[in-house]
Amino acid sequence: MTLGLQGDDELLAQLLPSPTTTTTPVDHYQQSGGTGEPPASSCDGRRRRPRGSKRGRPEDDDSKSSSYNGEEPPRHHSCKTRRKKQRQKKMSTTTTTTTSSLVPDFDGYQWRKYGQKQIEGAMYARSYYRCTRSAEQGCPAKRTVQRNDDDGPAPKYYTVVYMGEHTCTANDSMEAPVILETTAAAVAATCSTSKRPQSHDDTAPPTTSDGSCSSTSTITTTGIIIDESPATSDITWSSCGGSGDYVVDDYCGLFGAHDSWALAPAAVSSLQEIMEDFTGPIRSPVHIAAADGWTVDHQFMLQLANEPVSHFSF
DNA sequence: CTAATTTGACCTGC
DNA sequence: GCAGGTCAAATTAG
Numbered sequence: 548m549t550l551g552l553q554g555d556d557e558l559l560a561q562l563l564p565s566p567t568t569t570t571t572p573v574d575h576y577q578q579s580g581g582t583g584e585p586p587a588s589s590c591d592g593r594r595r596r597p598r599g600s601k602r603g604r605p606e607d608d609d610s611k612s613s614s615y616n617g618e619e620p621p622r623h624h625s626c627k628t629r630r631k632k633q634r635q636k637k638m639s640t641t642t643t644t645t646t647s648s649l650v651p652d653f654d655g656y657q658w659r660k661y662g663q664k665q666i667e668g669a670m671y672a673r674s675y676y677r678c679t680r681s682a683e684q685g686c687p688a689k690r691t692v693q694r695n696d697d698d699g700p701a702p703k704y705y706t707v708v709y710m711g712e713h714t715c716t717a718n719d720s721m722e723a724p725v726i727l728e729t730t731a732a733a734v735a736a737t738c739s740t741s742k743r744p745q746s747h748d749d750t751a752p753p754t755t756s757d758g759s760c761s762s763t764s765t766i767t768t769t770g771i772i773i774d775e776s777p778a779t780s781d782i783t784w785s786s787c788g789g790s791g792d793y794v795v796d797d798y799c800g801l802f803g804a805h806d807s808w809a810l811a812p813a814a815v816s817s818l819q820e821i822m823e824d825f826t827g828p829i830r831s832p833v834h835i836a837a838a839d840g841w842t843v844d845h846q847f848m849l850q851l852a853n854e855p856v857s858h859f860s861f
Numbered sequence: 862c863t864a865a866t867t868t869g870a871c872c873t874g875c
Numbered sequence: 876g877c878a879g880g881t882c883a884a885a886t887t888a889g
Contacts, residue, residue, distance in 0.1 A: 660866060662881055675880070
């Protein structure tokens with residue numbers, strides 16, 4: 548299980564400039580029970596791929612014309628109507644947040660991809676995600692991630708659209724709201740090289756534990772704990788070096804590397820000493836919940852900088 | 862073995 | 876009819 552140890556890309560993404568939040572109608576219908584579980588079969592007229600068949604194989608296409616000929620489950624009008632009403636109800640209340648970002652991966656929540664679609668006129672496919680707690684807690688939050696068309700080979704910008712708000716709670720100690728896994732060394736490496744793992748299709752950005760700061764990480768530690776809405780932030784972010792990546796200002800200040808991590812040798816080395824005590828992820832050492840925004844745990848950061856942190860329980 | 866991702870089929874609104 | 880969104884079996888990853 549990966550818990551909150553996603554790369555910090557998504558976090559960064561959320562905090563990049565000018566997200567726009569709107570409350571607009573969104574085609575977002577509540578699934579049965581609002582849990583993300585499959586709808587009752589009686590409401591599902593969808594033809595299913597025969598069990599055992601390979602997905603996406605052309606030879607399976609005969610199912611389109613023959614496998615279900617005359618056998619297609621009857622549509623249940625009442626169910627369709629119900630769905631329609633559910634959609635319409637949702638459409639009036641869903642909040643959407645749109646951001647454009649280099650790093651859409653890490654926003655403090657865990658997302659599960661449930662679909663990908665090539666969008667008409669778009670160079671790259673759009674990926675669809677829902678909150679991993681949608682099943683457990685009925686969290687309605689979803690997001691779509693689509694790489695922008697016009698970016699060149701170097702910076703890859705993604706348009707991330709968030710739909711709905713998180714109703715889930717990270718009350719499990721194993722799943723602190725956000726754990727940024729990073730290291731001074733790793734950050735330095737990341738910021739200087741801008742190396743990021745690439746998804747195979749280049750449209751779904753890397754999403755989890757091996758986020759942007761992991762490529763050359765040698766020590767593991769944790770810095771930021773964030774809570775609540777990924778859409779708003781009172782954290783200020785700074786460009787880190789020339790890579791186009793961003794780091795939180797406080798982080799830079801703490802480590803003495805505002806413009807480039809590579810220029811913070813003293814602070815970084817002292818922190819490395821501290822960090823070498825870490826052998827695993829920090830779960831939730833000090834967590835300051837934010838009422839309506841993200842919170843950088845300054846206290847924890849200071850403790851990181853000033854004293855050994857081995858007393859934290861992981 | 863379990864969880865996450867992939868991807869073609871299907872649904873729905875326009 | 877088309878395009879976008881979602882489902883879910885198959886596949887892959889951990």
